[in-house]
Amino acid sequence: MNVQVAVNGYGTIGKRVADAVTLQPDMELVGVAKTRPNHEAELAESKGYPLYAAIEDRIDLFEEAGIELAGTVDELVAAADVVVDACPSGIGAENKSLYEDHDTPALYQGGEDADLVDTSFNARGNFADAVGADHVRVVSCNTTGLSRLLAPLEAEYGVEKARVTLIRRGGDPAQSGRGPINDILPNPVHLPSHHGPDVNTIFPDLDIDTLGLKVPATLMHTHSVNVTLESTPDADAVAELLEGESRIFLIPEGSDIDGAGALKEFAMDRGRPRGDIWENCIWRESVSMEGSDLYLFQAIHQESDVVPENVDAIRAVTGAADAEESIARTNETVGVGF
Numbered sequence: 001m002n003v004q005v006a007v008n009g010y011g012t013i014g015k016r017v018a019d020a021v022t023l024q025p026d027m028e029l030v031g032v033a034k035t036r037p038n039h040e041a042e043l044a045e046s047k048g049y050p051l052y053a054a055i056e057d058r059i060d061l062f063e064e065a066g067i068e069l070a071g072t073v074d075e076l077v078a079a080a081d082v083v084v085d086a087c088p089s090g091i092g093a094e095n096k097s098l099y100e101d102h103d104t105p106a107l108y109q110g111g112e113d114a115d116l117v118d119t120s121f122n123a124r125g126n127f128a129d130a131v132g133a134d135h136v137r138v139v140s141c142n143t144t145g146l147s148r149l150l151a152p153l154e155a156e157y158g159v160e161k162a163r164v165t166l167i168r169r170g171g172d173p174a175q176s177g178r179g180p181i182n183d184i185l186p187n188p189v190h191l192p193s194h195h196g197p198d199v200n201t202i203f204p205d206l207d208i209d210t211l212g213l214k215v216p217a218t219l220m221h222t223h224s225v226n227v228t229l230e231s232t233p234d235a236d237a238v239a240e241l242l243e244g245e246s247r248i249f250l251i252p253e254g255s256d257i258d259g260a261g262a263l264k265e266f267a268m269d270r271g272r273p274r275g276d277i278w279e280n281c282i283w284r285e286s287v288s289m290e291g292s293d294l295y296l297f298q299a300i301h302q303e304s305d306v307v308p309e310n311v312d313a314i315r316a317v318t319g320a321a322d323a324e325e326s327i328a329r330t331n332e333t334v335g336v337g338f
């Protein structure tokens with residue numbers, strides 16, 4: 001029988017994960033839970049996703065809005081083999097006891113603390129650590145992007161030290177209350193930003209320092225990367241290695257893609273749902289070697305790069321496939337790879 005998947009929290013990440021689950025031949029979406037009957041609840045209804053009330057006291061609100069409920073979140077979790085919790089940061093931790101009460105394995109997102117779970121997860125980095133685990137955290141968009149990049153570099157050349165400056169979008173496009181709107185903020189001002197230690201939840205022994213800034217942009221994050229390698233390949237060899245990674249897109253030279261705006265246009269022109277870009281986007285021209293130092297720029301679509309990772313994490317916790325098989329199946333069904 002296909003794995004029965006519940007999605008608790010149907011926002012930016014949850015609605016994308018729900019769609020991706022419906023594309024999997026070995027999974028079934030049991031339903032999604034929402035707190036209120038807004039436009040996203042209507043979307044779930046129009047897609048035929050059974051909708052469950054995340055908060056029992058608000059059932060009346062759905063009825064008043066004419067949106068039909070299939071039950072409560074408790075019933076949703078009871079019917080599922082795995083729950084993907086895509087609630088706002090900190091709410092996942094509050095929901096943990098609900099999943100434990102039902103003995104249902106749960107995936108949480110990058111906004112939760114690493115110590116909430118048995119293991120953090122990135123399919124390319126540490127799939128095997130999550131096999132059979134009960135509580136797994138799919139790391140954040142930025143940590144996902146860094147893990148996908150560092151895994152092949154470590155395996156092929158050895159990483160002596162990674163240094164990354166993350167230029168972070170101020171908020172997602174729909175987050176009109178976030179900022180800055182006219183500033184460039186060191187964020188956090190102190191070192192390291194949380195991203196380096198977060199990468200260490202995937203690669204405990206990797207030496208990495210990260211700094212973060214927030215800017216008035218919503219489309220994507222951009223990473224300025226310097227990795228000191230333990231050997232001295234030339235830039236073409238590194239580019240070829242990265243080109244072979246299924247979740248890395250090397251932006252071709254001469255493509256006129258100069259930033260996140262053009263990347264989003266590129267994705268929308270190719271029919272990507274919501275203009276999503278599931279891959280790390282590395283400018284081929286930026287891949288440079290100076291001695292044993294690798295330099296490059298990569299852009300990360302914060303709203304979608306964790307989506308295929310959630311699908312793989314479902315297979316890891318249920319033991320449904322190994323890393324290679326799961327990544328290939330997810331890529332094919334979702335359409336990862338330009």
Ligand code: NAD
Binds near residue numbers: 010011014087109141
């Ligand atoms: P979001 O605010 O877009 O969506 C969260 C959804 O959960 C909303 O629909 C909200 O109404 C709902 N919700 C709130 N309380 C709930 C509850 N008790 N039960 C059920 N649903 C509830 O947030 P998001 O951007 O999708 O982020 C979700 C998680 O994913 C966070 O941990 C975040 O850090 C992480 N994440 C976000 C991004 C991003 O860029 N948006 C990227 C990677 C990871």
